[in-house]
Amino acid sequence: MSSADGPVQFDPADFGAIPSSRALRQWMRTTRRRHADRSFWQIFEDVYLVLFTLAMAGATGGNVVHHLNNNAASCTSWSCGELIQWMPWIIIPLLLATTLRMLLAVGPVSATRATGFWLLATPVSRSALLRPAYRLVIATVSVVGFVVAAVIWALLGAPLLEVFGAAVLISALLVCTAIVTVWAQQTPHRSRWTLRVADLLLIAAVIPAVVLALHKRPSTTGGAWFGAVPTYQTELVDAYGYGGTTLGLSAITDASNTGSGQPHLLLLGVAAVIVAVVLTFIAARSLANLSRTSVIAGGELLAGLAGAASSLDISMLGDVISGRHWRLKGRVRSRRGRGARGAAIVQREFLRILRWPRRLVIGAALLVVPYAVAGAGFHVLVPIAAGFAGFVAVRPLLDGLRTACRSMGLVRALGMDLRELRVVMAVVPGLIAIIWSVLAAPAIGDGAATFAVAAGIIAGSVRQASGRPPSYGGPLVTSPMGAIPPGLFSQPARGFDLLLLCLAPVLFNLSATWVLAIPAFVLTIMFAVRPKTD
Template structure:
């Protein structure tokens, strides 16, 4: 018998043993213990929004290690600076009051009334624009994530968010208008009437923007913003026309009716603010969470830029938001070769963004308004600052190439060539601005001319050059380098370049127009302007010089390797 057969016989069970086996029941596993249960259909617990808001404040501010007194004690230098600057402003205002009191003509009286009026209308337009941009009711991303979806009343949480926008609009508009009115030479009662009208009117318009936000509407706010901006521009036109003697001054030189008119505007603004606030608070539940969070994210981004005092970055954030709302543009084919192609792209942007001409046009009325107020000596400086603000929107290409070094290195041009090309279109606009503003620097007021035609033309061109260089300086300023050694201050350690961010653009205008203010010949300002142009176009850029030096070293090393020949080593003799 084979081994395989013996294994099969052994593995077969015997019949008797099979019958003796007892059937074993299958063991049923025990059921696992339940650890999760669905909540019963019970109403949620009521949450007091006031207590929740207090808890949020405790989380945010409850871990402070210093009291307000300690912070103020450490910031005594800042407080001293504020007091000193305030004293200087008060001194300037009182001196302007004394100088303007000596001008008793109808043109001066109309200018004293119309310039603060234009400031009031401009405050209304700015208040509506800022309120529409941010909300004005907003919430942070964290609050929108876990708080706005909770079963609580949004009204009690959001109604406190209206206090800060209203307070800011009230203070900024009121203080700005009061400063302009005091510098214009208004009486203190008139300054109070104009500033109250600007403050209460701006607060009322912010309440209107909040009411429209609850309905997800922006058409009314946009229309009112355009109307107030156009009205401010029209008032400046009237100022120029009256100063030039083109319009009679009797209908605008009467101060008593204008004072009562603006007192009525202040009362109407107060009533409108109260009524619109009640409507807004009643409809706060209707604001969508996405609308609240979008304003909060914009504020968060701008807070970081404000910490670095980088106003250029703030403008970049606003431009990005506006382009995101626009969605898309129609692509066009470029023209030219080399640097001419970059210049043509800037020309195309003029057609794509016609709204930028509004700011440039408003800056053109500044020298005429300043001349109407008989402040001819400070006209180049003030008009140069206005031109800086008007030319910044036209320097988008320079901004991108200055902040994006990788993109600039893809062009086969040096930094000086790129900046000169991107400066071409704004330079032409500045030249046109200077020619159009020449009558203001000659003197159009009814009291007579201040300069000759040649002198006025040269001052206007120097002012346009100062505005262009200030805008280029503002756009091309470098970021704050936090790797450099810090500077010890009373507020802590600060990088040295952080403070100078406040004065970029302003420094170039002061440097170029200083000889004109000191009544020196205009060619001194022209020479300084050419030196500033040579410096700002990147003619002496250390980074470019180092890169060129390294490139020259590499080319020299490659040339040496190419000229090298193989050296034959003779076989050693035996």
């Protein structure tokens, strides 16, 4: 047997010494600069515009947050005290679960297909090649986590030093969470268990939100669950008789003024930062265990998300994530269908939703939104918060309808009119939307408003799922981002317009007749009109 029949052995004498990752990146950087067709000042103009825009947006947002922080700090009502007490137990699990799910959806360490084919398949150190992407993920998570935590704690009315300490602590926790996702990316078994932990965190965030919403408030009439909260002075004099501060809130106010809890926050933050730094270096040594399949899949997902974002098509973003999920899953157990025509399609849609049960868990966890808003005392905003949260929960369940509306060949193969097909495929998601709205009814507090929320969720999600692809026809419109086809401007608002139309009578405090009539009329027109396909 000749040597050519055996496995190929790498011999440095035949191919030369293996280059280091740093030398390889330096060579690639030099090659790119050699073929660059833009001068430094042209690049600087673009960077300057981006930095100037970020500075303006940061200054505007900072002023708004500062104003809201002053208003929240001056609030001394019973609702504000309860909000400060329970909100961290809602926000922290939500942030951790969101970080786990988003990073595991991407990778978190990712690379393009070209990098995976030309570089990761070579004998060059894989850890060194993936280390820049790993550092970018850690830096992004730390910065975004710090900003989000600082904004949330500032909105709660915390003093500056406490805001800084909470931001440092939560940022370090999120970095540790990102490191866990890097560890979980190395094997599919770890990824599955990490996603289950994320689901448990989402469920854990629901419990304090329900407690916050259903907690009985003190009032002059003996208390009400979802009634109007009395004014501060009346509440204090009639319910407690102290005239200055309530017993429960006085300790919070004193702690905020004296800053007694701030050193503990800072110490915990410093300890968490040390742990995060140590884990960052440990995880960097295990990057060689990442497979090319998982790394390239993340790069393809980012490329698809960038393409969907450039077309302003929100539904396409969900399609990209859904497509990656089913490609990684590979196959499912087939089941025999039942019924004929519409009944068969309803049964298949039900099975399709059950094959990805994690979306149902996320939808159940989104019940935290209306209950949290109700517990914070913002009863006017509960219907709109419930509407948007329910929209996010139900919209991913309509992938089958979106596929049918984007493929006329599939519609002809099913043998039904597109209008009838839209009604049939919306049956199961519509029932889930009704169940979700009923579960959120205690926070909404009114039967007519609950019907408006359910109708808005169904109408908005079905409209977005059955919408046409983006239109690139017509004259271009000049914008700061360049020339944009006018058909793209309607893409982000599709679906949300019907949701707001159904919620409008609730927000304007109209009578129950209008609250029931307008959403019912919108639903009737929605399912009576045939979707446009061109």
